Amino acid sequence: MRLALLRWSGRQSLISGVVTVLFALGLLLILSLQINSSYRAEVQRARDEARNLAGVLEGQLGSALREVDLVVNGLGLQLQPGDLSSPDLGEARNKTLQSLLLDQLAQIRQLDNLALFSPDAVLTHRALDTPGSNIPLKAEALDRMRNNPFIERDYARLDGKGGLQRPGLIIVHRVEITPGQLDGWVGATITTQYFDRVFGNLALGHQGVAMLVDERLGVIASYPPQPAGFEPDAATLRALRDGAQEGIQVRQTRIDGITRQTAYQQIGDTPFFVAVSLSSNDYLARWHAETRYYLIGGALLMAMALLMAYFFWQSRQLSTHLRSKEKRLDASESRFRQMIETTPVALVLSRPGDHFITYINQQASQMFALPQATALSMRVFQLYQDRLDFLNQLENVRQSQPVRNLEVRLRRSNGETFWGHLSMSLAQGSAGTTLLIGISDITEHKALESELQRRATTDGLSGLANRAHFMDVSNHELIRAQRYGRPLTLMMIDIDHFKRINDAYGHDAGDAAIRAIAALCRSTLRDADVIGRLGGEEFAALLPETPMPMALLVAERLRARIEAHELVIPSGETIRFTASIGITPLEPGDTLIDPLLKRADLALYDAKHAGRNRVCQQQSALIP
Incomplete structure (x- = not known):
C-alpha cells in the first residue's frame, strides 16, 4: 500500500513537473506574443498619430497660406495705378495706403507685416514700421516671376540675419493693375513666431519634432528650434516634391539608439512640406511600463503554479x-x-448598411445641438442639408476614393444649416464595418471668404460694383450679346459740377450725392442691368437686351429723376444737382467693353459741352 502510494506520488510529481514546465513555456510564449503584439500596436499607434498630426499641421498651415492669398489678392484689387511707383504719393494717398495695409494686416493673425514694392523691388509703403518688421525683398529673387507673368506668387526665406529680424517666410504676389503690365509687388511676412504657436499646440511628446521645409529641403521653421538627433529624410521630400509620391508618407529611422516615426506631407499646391517626428522614448514609454507589469505578473503566476495542486491549476x-x-x-x-x-474634431460613427448612428462624441453633440442619446435613433444622412451629398460620399468611400476635408452643407437639430469640413472612411473592427465621419465647423471661415469676395467686387462708398468687377461682368455680357446677336447699350453718368458740391458743402455732401446717384440708378434700372462706379463722380450702366431707342428713354428717365431729387444734408440744407449721360450701342466688332466705354465717354463729353443735364448718344459707325 505504501509502495503504491509512492508510485502514485511519483507519477503525480512527474505529471505535475511536466505540466509545470509546459505551463512555464506556455506562459513565456504568451508573454512574448503579448509584448510583441503590444509593441507593434504602440508602433502602429505612433505611426497613425504622426500621420494625423501631419494632416492637422498641413491643414492649419495650408489654410493660413490660403488666407494670406485671399487678403493679398484683395489688397491688389484695391490699389490704383501708380500706387506702387513711389513712396511719396502725397500725404493723403500715403495715409490711405497706410490705412489700407493696416486694415488688411489686421484681418489675418499669422502675418507679421505687409508691404508694397515698386517693379524694381524698392519698398514704397508698409503696414508696420517697427524694429524687426523689415521685409528684405531683393530684385534678383523676383526674376522668376518677372520673366513669367503666369506666376502670380512666389516665396522666399526670411533668414533672420541682423539681430532684430526673426526668421520665417516672405510671400510675394505680382500686381497687375493695368492688364499685361507689371505695376509692382505685394510682400507679406510670416515669422517663426506664428509657426512656434502652431507647432507648440501639437502633442509631440518630450522628444518629438515638427518642421516646415521648403522645396530646396531647407528648414524654414522647427519645433523645438534646434532639434537634436533628427534630420528630415531628403529622399522622401524629393519624391514628394517631384510628384513620385503623394499624400502622407511615414518613415521609420533609428539614430543614436532612438527610433523615430516621421510623417511627411506637402502643403497643398505650395512648395512647402511638413515633417512630424515622434520619438520611441515617448511613444514606447507606456509599453515599457506595461512590459514590466507583464513580466512581474508572469513570474507571480509561475510561483503560484508551483505551489498549487495539479487538480486546481486549470x-x-x-x-x-x-x-x-x-x-x-x-x-x-x-x-x-x-x-x-x-478630440477637437466632431466624430460620428454609423452602420454602413442602414446608416443608423451608433456613436457621436461630445463635440459632435454640441455642433449639431443634439443629445447623444437622441442621435442613436437617427440616420446619419439626417445631419446633412442634402441627403444626396451623403450618398455620393458613401459611394466614393466604398470605391476606395478618399473623402478628406470636403466642404459640405450640414444641418443642426433646430434646422439651422452650416458649412463643415468633412472626412469619411470605412473602418474594420470585431463588430464589423463602421463608417467613421470627422467634421470641423468652418462657418466663420466661409463668412470670411464671402466678406472678402464682397470687398473685392463692391465699391465701398456707393455699394455698386467697383471698376474691376464692372469690367469683368460687362465683358461676359458683351460676349453673350455678340454670340447670340442680341442688342446691348452702355451709358456713362457723370454728376455736373461735382467739385462745386464738395467746395460748397464739404466732402461728406459729395459722398452723399454719390450714394444718392447709386440709389437712383438701382431704383430706375432693372435687376439684370450692370451698374458700377468707375471712379470719383463717374458711373456706368450696361443694359443687356436693350436697343438704342429704349436705352435713350431709360437714360432720359434717369436724368429727370436725378434733376428732381432733393438731397438733405445733416446741416439741414437741401442740395439739388444734375447729371450728364453719354450712351452708345454695341457694335459688331466690339470684343471688349473698352471701345464702348470710349464711345460713351465721347458722348458724355458732348453732353457736358452742350450745356450739361442732358443725354447724348454716340452712334455706331455702322449706323448712317
Missing part, C-alpha cells in the same frame, strides 16, 4: 486569464472613449 489559470483579458478590454475601451471624447 480552473485557476482560466479564471486569472479571463479576468486579465476583461481588465485589458475595459482599459482599452476606456482609453478609446477618452480619446474620441476629448
Whole structure:
C-alpha cells in the first residue's frame, strides 16, 4: 500500500513537473506574443498619430497660406495705378495706403507685416514700421516671376540675419493693375513666431519634432528650434516634391539608439512640406511600463503554479486569464472613449448598411445641438442639408476614393444649416464595418471668404460694383450679346459740377450725392442691368437686351429723376444737382467693353459741352 502510494506520488510529481514546465513555456510564449503584439500596436499607434498630426499641421498651415492669398489678392484689387511707383504719393494717398495695409494686416493673425514694392523691388509703403518688421525683398529673387507673368506668387526665406529680424517666410504676389503690365509687388511676412504657436499646440511628446521645409529641403521653421538627433529624410521630400509620391508618407529611422516615426506631407499646391517626428522614448514609454507589469505578473503566476495542486491549476489559470483579458478590454475601451471624447474634431460613427448612428462624441453633440442619446435613433444622412451629398460620399468611400476635408452643407437639430469640413472612411473592427465621419465647423471661415469676395467686387462708398468687377461682368455680357446677336447699350453718368458740391458743402455732401446717384440708378434700372462706379463722380450702366431707342428713354428717365431729387444734408440744407449721360450701342466688332466705354465717354463729353443735364448718344459707325 505504501509502495503504491509512492508510485502514485511519483507519477503525480512527474505529471505535475511536466505540466509545470509546459505551463512555464506556455506562459513565456504568451508573454512574448503579448509584448510583441503590444509593441507593434504602440508602433502602429505612433505611426497613425504622426500621420494625423501631419494632416492637422498641413491643414492649419495650408489654410493660413490660403488666407494670406485671399487678403493679398484683395489688397491688389484695391490699389490704383501708380500706387506702387513711389513712396511719396502725397500725404493723403500715403495715409490711405497706410490705412489700407493696416486694415488688411489686421484681418489675418499669422502675418507679421505687409508691404508694397515698386517693379524694381524698392519698398514704397508698409503696414508696420517697427524694429524687426523689415521685409528684405531683393530684385534678383523676383526674376522668376518677372520673366513669367503666369506666376502670380512666389516665396522666399526670411533668414533672420541682423539681430532684430526673426526668421520665417516672405510671400510675394505680382500686381497687375493695368492688364499685361507689371505695376509692382505685394510682400507679406510670416515669422517663426506664428509657426512656434502652431507647432507648440501639437502633442509631440518630450522628444518629438515638427518642421516646415521648403522645396530646396531647407528648414524654414522647427519645433523645438534646434532639434537634436533628427534630420528630415531628403529622399522622401524629393519624391514628394517631384510628384513620385503623394499624400502622407511615414518613415521609420533609428539614430543614436532612438527610433523615430516621421510623417511627411506637402502643403497643398505650395512648395512647402511638413515633417512630424515622434520619438520611441515617448511613444514606447507606456509599453515599457506595461512590459514590466507583464513580466512581474508572469513570474507571480509561475510561483503560484508551483505551489498549487495539479487538480486546481486549470480552473485557476482560466479564471486569472479571463479576468486579465476583461481588465485589458475595459482599459482599452476606456482609453478609446477618452480619446474620441476629448478630440477637437466632431466624430460620428454609423452602420454602413442602414446608416443608423451608433456613436457621436461630445463635440459632435454640441455642433449639431443634439443629445447623444437622441442621435442613436437617427440616420446619419439626417445631419446633412442634402441627403444626396451623403450618398455620393458613401459611394466614393466604398470605391476606395478618399473623402478628406470636403466642404459640405450640414444641418443642426433646430434646422439651422452650416458649412463643415468633412472626412469619411470605412473602418474594420470585431463588430464589423463602421463608417467613421470627422467634421470641423468652418462657418466663420466661409463668412470670411464671402466678406472678402464682397470687398473685392463692391465699391465701398456707393455699394455698386467697383471698376474691376464692372469690367469683368460687362465683358461676359458683351460676349453673350455678340454670340447670340442680341442688342446691348452702355451709358456713362457723370454728376455736373461735382467739385462745386464738395467746395460748397464739404466732402461728406459729395459722398452723399454719390450714394444718392447709386440709389437712383438701382431704383430706375432693372435687376439684370450692370451698374458700377468707375471712379470719383463717374458711373456706368450696361443694359443687356436693350436697343438704342429704349436705352435713350431709360437714360432720359434717369436724368429727370436725378434733376428732381432733393438731397438733405445733416446741416439741414437741401442740395439739388444734375447729371450728364453719354450712351452708345454695341457694335459688331466690339470684343471688349473698352471701345464702348470710349464711345460713351465721347458722348458724355458732348453732353457736358452742350450745356450739361442732358443725354447724348454716340452712334455706331455702322449706323448712317
